[in-house]
Amino acid sequence: MTFSLPIGPLGIPQLGFGTGTYYYKGADTLTFNQSLVDMLVEAVHQGFIHIDTAESYGVYPEVAAALKQLLTEMDRSSIFITDKYSGSPSKGISKNGTPYEHLKKILNKLGTDYVDLYLIHSPFITNEKIGFTLAEIWKSMEKCLDEGFAKRIGVSNFAVSDLQDILQTAGHKPLVNQIEFNAFLQNQTPGIFQFCKSHEITLEAYSPLAPLTKVDHSSGVGEQMDLFLGQLAEKYDKTKTQILLRWVLQLGVVPISTTSKRSRLQEWKGVFDFQLEQAEVDTVTSIGQSYKPRLRLYMRSQYSKYD
Numbered sequence: 650m651t652f653s654l655p656i657g658p659l660g661i662p663q664l665g666f667g668t669g670t671y672y673y674k675g676a677d678t679l680t681f682n683q684s685l686v687d688m689l690v691e692a693v694h695q696g697f698i699h700i701d702t703a704e705s706y707g708v709y710p711e712v713a714a715a716l717k718q719l720l721t722e723m724d725r726s727s728i729f730i731t732d733k734y735s736g737s738p739s740k741g742i743s744k745n746g747t748p749y750e751h752l753k754k755i756l757n758k759l760g761t762d763y764v765d766l767y768l769i770h771s772p773f774i775t776n777e778k779i780g781f782t783l784a785e786i787w788k789s790m791e792k793c794l795d796e797g798f799a800k801r802i803g804v805s806n807f808a809v810s811d812l813q814d815i816l817q818t819a820g821h822k823p824l825v826n827q828i829e830f831n832a833f834l835q836n837q838t839p840g841i842f843q844f845c846k847s848h849e850i851t852l853e854a855y856s857p858l859a860p861l862t863k864v865d866h867s868s869g870v871g872e873q874m875d876l877f878l879g880q881l882a883e884k885y886d887k888t889k890t891q892i893l894l895r896w897v898l899q900l901g902v903v904p905i906s907t908t909s910k911r912s913r914l915q916e917w918k919g920v921f922d923f924q925l926e927q928a929e930v931d932t933v934t935s936i937g938q939s940y941k942p943r944l945r946l947y948m949r950s951q952y953s954k955y956d
């Protein structure tokens with residue numbers, strides 16, 4: 650039976666395939682990573698049609714190559730592409746101009762007319778750093794939406810006060826906030842989960858598997874969580890990876906994961922054919938909340954003060 654990735658309320662496919670982290674190339678423009686192209690094509694073939702990329706990952710050539718192949722077989726509308734603007738600074742000016750200027754260049758590179766979701770990668774944008782204020786950057790994001798180059802616009806790594814600043818002047822509100830989110834980091838910044846829920850801003854969770862991959866499971870809360878995930882895995886005949894992704898989904902959050910292994914795609918399919926009981930979701934949540942200091946891999950210099 651063919652697998653269809655469930656589509657959420659804003660038309661967002663409910664698991665994103667990340668082209669950062671494991672596949673991150675940054676400024677390395679010389680190496681072409683054919684294994685990323687092959688994995689993207691395979692992932693989309695198997696139903697994982699949501700591709701998460703960014704200006705800073707240095708992987709547009711690979712995403713473009715995968716799309717070129719895929720678009721000979723399927724409609725553009727069957728694939729969901731997210732891009733993120735970081736405005737990579739160079740001597741106080743953004744190397745790639747405004748989000749609008751960046752996106753127009755990138756669409757050309759990617760061989761498509763639009764992205765499905767366009768995010769500002771982080772709120773740490775100032776006139777001094779890149780020559781534009783955050784308000785100017787949001788205006789430019791809105792222009793991308795108005796002209797149809799982005800179907801949806803949003804942000805990433807934004808705190809409540811950053812969102813409030815944007816909401817004050819926005820013509821179009823951010824539809825998504827992609828944040829670092831896992832059982833051991835349930836609020837990247839204070840109150841962000843609840844704020845986004847109450848403002849109907851969809852949360853996307855990057856690095857959702859960190860409690861499995863970045864934690865000592867031999868003692869303390871790490872061990873307690875591992876044991877509980879193990880119990881749930883046994884009860885549902887699932888893996889711990891599947892249980893953690895399921896927990897994210899049942900909180901109404903879209904996981905953004907990635908993999909180097911084709912076998913993981915089969916594992917991901919098994920995230921969508923079962924449900925945790927509410928009490929089990931709550932237990933993962935409450936064990937997770939007792940993990941101190943919180944498990945934070947990104948934006949530490951700005952956000953570790955909250956841990």
Ligand SMILES: NC(=O)C1=CN([C@@H]2O[C@H](COP(=O)(O)OP(=O)(O)OC[C@H]3O[C@@H](n4cnc5c(N)ncnc54)[C@H](OP(=O)(O)O)[C@@H]3O)[C@@H](O)[C@H]2O)C=CC1
Pocket residue numbers: 666667668669670671672701702770805806827828855856857858859861862889890905906907908909910913947
């Ligand atoms: N907006 C932002 O600022 C950021 C966005 N992102 C986005 O999120 C994406 C995903 O982030 P990432 O941190 O990789 O997400 P995850 O936490 O989902 O980690 C994915 C990694 O976990 C490994 N893994 C899965 N299951 C297991 C297991 N049981 N044991 C050991 N390893 C396992 C996978 O390796 P394997 O190859 O074995 O499957 C893969 O490399 C990025 O690629 C990027 O697109 C990431 C960081 C910041």
Ligand SMILES: O=C1Nc2ccccc2C1=O
Pocket residue numbers: 668669670673703
């Ligand atoms: O989004 C990302 N930001 C990063 C910073 C360092 C390494 C990987 C990443 C991402 O995938």
